[in-house]
Amino acid sequence: MRPDDWHLTDDVDEFLARAGDFLRSRPGRHVMQLTWAERVRKRGAHAFGPGSPVFGALERAGKVEATFYRLPSRGYGLSPLTPEQADSLAARLAALGHPVPSVSADQGTVTAFAEAWQRHTGVTPRPRDIRLRLYRLGTLTPPEPPPAGRSRVLGEGDLDEAMFWCGEFAKAVGEDVTLDAGTWAESRFADKRYTLWETPDGTAVSVAGMNPLIGGQIQVDIVYTPADVRGRGYAAAVTAEVSRAALAAGATDVVLFADRSNPTSNALYQRLGYRTLDDWGSCDFPDGD
The missing domain is CATH 3.40.630.30 (Gcn5-related N-acetyltransferase (GNAT))
Known part of the structure; x- marks a missing residue:
């Protein structure tokens, strides 16, 4: 896959029109993307500090395969990514000069992106001590x-x-x-x-x-x-x-x-x-x- 397959926007409505069905198809694993996109939609981007939010969707052959979001003064929230998807996102953000202060996601995705970001930028990742478990009700x-x-x-x-x-x-x-x-x-x-x-x-x-x-x-x-x-x-x-x-x-x-x-x-x-x-x-x- 190509880094150009990641489509970036600061318009939450555009992001949800493109990626909403994908996010709702696995709502548990996309809980943070759904939650923060809805907050931006309801409150407006101005409610989250100076600057614009950034949303991204990896789309190939008309099908969304992964997403991310970043709000002003916050790190990146990533949907589950394969190592290849993480590498393409790191390459895209690095090429655009987008800073990445932090990422949060499932542990496999965090590890894959941290390794990819270090490859593309030389920045050494520093894992946080906080470790969470996501549960779904049976x-x-x-x-x-x-x-x-x-x-x-x-x-x-x-x-x-x-x-x-x-x-x-x-x-x-x-x-x-x-x-x-x-x-x-x-x-x-x-x-x-x-x-x-x-x-x-x-x-x-x-x-x-x-x-x-x-x-x-x-x-x-x-x-x-x-x-x-x-x-x-x-x-x-x-x-x-x-x-x-x-x-x-x-x-x-x-x-x-x-x-x-x-x-x-x-x-x-x-x-x-x-x-x-x-x-x-x-x-x-x-x-x-």
């Missing part, structure tokens, strides 16, 4: 019995509570974000619906969120329980509630990410019926900015 199996309490969906009047829980989650996973009334609407947390698990006295003890329905799929994101109340089944209960709500909303695929280094959360999701789809990785290129 048959939902809620915990029996559930812990005492009930679920509560946060509504438009619960913004302060949503910001608090998302802020606690962000601190726990090391995300450097500021969430307040002025920054919330442009954050990645704003387009989710959140559910709390509350004890019988009304104390909130766990939260789970879910993204909008995109391409027949819903991503469960975020899931968080404070350290002092873990191990009591709250995360399982609230994740089951959100997963059930996703199915009720019409999702044919329900997916979520988990930290591979956390055996507790991985075991929890598997008990609920989630099955491994891909291992996920990220890689920085120190000279790519």
Whole structure:
């Protein structure tokens, strides 16, 4: 294949017209492409900082075979690529002089692109320590019995509570974000619906969120329980509630990410019926900015 087979655009509507069917054909493995393209479509490119987004599709004989996206101030998100596809993309970006600060994708794709980028540019890749596992829901199996309490969906009047829980989650996973009334609407947390698990006295003890329905799929994101109340089944209960709500909303695929280094959360999701789809990785290129 030729590097010229990659078609680049800063127009998200053009990208989705070209690649939308391809992305929706495997929504689980394309969850990040679908999610971020939809956010750009709804919010506009200006919402993601100065500069224009870049989208790309590898197309041969009228058929899309792979995609990528890059938003301003962010790295590249890649669909699954073969080594040959990764090499052609690296060659295309290098020839255009496009910087590549980082990539994220399934682990095989990250490895293939990192090797290709080093060949074409001489830049040494630096893998990140964060390793994720992408799960897709099979048959939902809620915990029996559930812990005492009930679920509560946060509504438009619960913004302060949503910001608090998302802020606690962000601190726990090391995300450097500021969430307040002025920054919330442009954050990645704003387009989710959140559910709390509350004890019988009304104390909130766990939260789970879910993204909008995109391409027949819903991503469960975020899931968080404070350290002092873990191990009591709250995360399982609230994740089951959100997963059930996703199915009720019409999702044919329900997916979520988990930290591979956390055996507790991985075991929890598997008990609920989630099955491994891909291992996920990220890689920085120190000279790519």
